[in-house]
Amino acid sequence: MLINQLAKECQIPIGTIRFYEKSGLITGSRKADVTTNNYIYYDEESIDKIRFIQMAKAVGFTLAEIKEVIDAWYLRSISKAAQLDVLDKKLVQIDEKIAELKAMKQQIAICKQNIIERD
Template identity: 30%
Template sequence: MRIGEIASRAGVSRDTVRFYERMGLLNEAAQPHLSNNYKEYSALALRRIELITHAKALGFTLREIADVIGAWEQEALAPGEKRVLIREKIREVENKAHSLAVLRVALSEALDKVESGCSDELPA
């Protein structure tokens, strides 16, 4: 896939694809023909962009995403160390899920108050 196709399929801009590549979130795309500047992106690159987009939508920073990707790809890390790092990220996801659930309850309670005509205003 060329950059336009991968960007379209992933729902991001071409600049975003280039940015992720510069940040090291994507492996350098192959340039099969030295006679032009076209790069070929793999299906793995598409899946990676989709993962990044999803993680960002859930509130993870690009640095946090890069940490997980880096841990996964580091050959210097033993499998046990990779498991520890990934489990740590899973705990962070679980903590965020819990925080979101608490926020949802609070918002639902606020909505119930608004719909019932109750007010939190102090009397004058």
């Protein structure tokens, strides 16, 4: 699929896709049998990656942190142990974020009570 369709599929601007590709987060490829242009084609993997990026960004991970995970995910050049290490560390961070969100819920619930109870 070409960049335009990938953008529609993921509901994300084309410029952002180009930016992610330049940042090494996703990778499209030229088709050997197409010689008249140098259009870049993307596959399902790119969709998966972009969806993951969106999710991770929404919970406060930076693109640098996200790239670490994506590399552990897809780069077979990295050793098994190193891959698992990155993923385990990310799981810890995720649990920390869940804990923080739960703490925020608590705080906001108490704040709501204060507002309701005051005259």
